[in-house]
Amino acid sequence: MNNDQISKExxxxxxxxxxxxxxxxxxxxxxxxTFPKLIKVFDVDIGKVSWVTTVYLLGSGYYNDIELISKKKV
Structure with a gap:
């Protein structure tokens, strides 16, 4: 059973x-x-506002990947 232990890393x-x-x-x-507020402020429908979340999540995921790659030990 000792061989099945999970390492700290x-x-x-x-x-x-x-x-x-x-x-x-x-x-x-x-x-x-924030969708209701964005809909009122920009006077658009929910379909257009939902792209805000999509772009935000894609952008943050892309940024995190680039950051991890740049910090990778060579």
Whole structure:
């Protein structure tokens, strides 16, 4: 059974992935809460406002990937 133990690094990666997933869900929820205000301010329909969340999530995911690649040890 000793050979089946999970290393500390693996545990840290699992917790980090879980926290990043939670952060993504929370940021998407925060963006969705602003929809009614954005609809009123910009006088557009929900279909156009929903692209705000899509672009935000794609942009933040792209930024996180580039940041990780740039910090990768060579």
């Amino acid at each position: 693996t545990k840290i990666m699992i917790v980090s992935a879980a926290l990043m997933g939670f952060g993504g869900v929370m940021s998407e929820t925060a963006m969705n809460v």
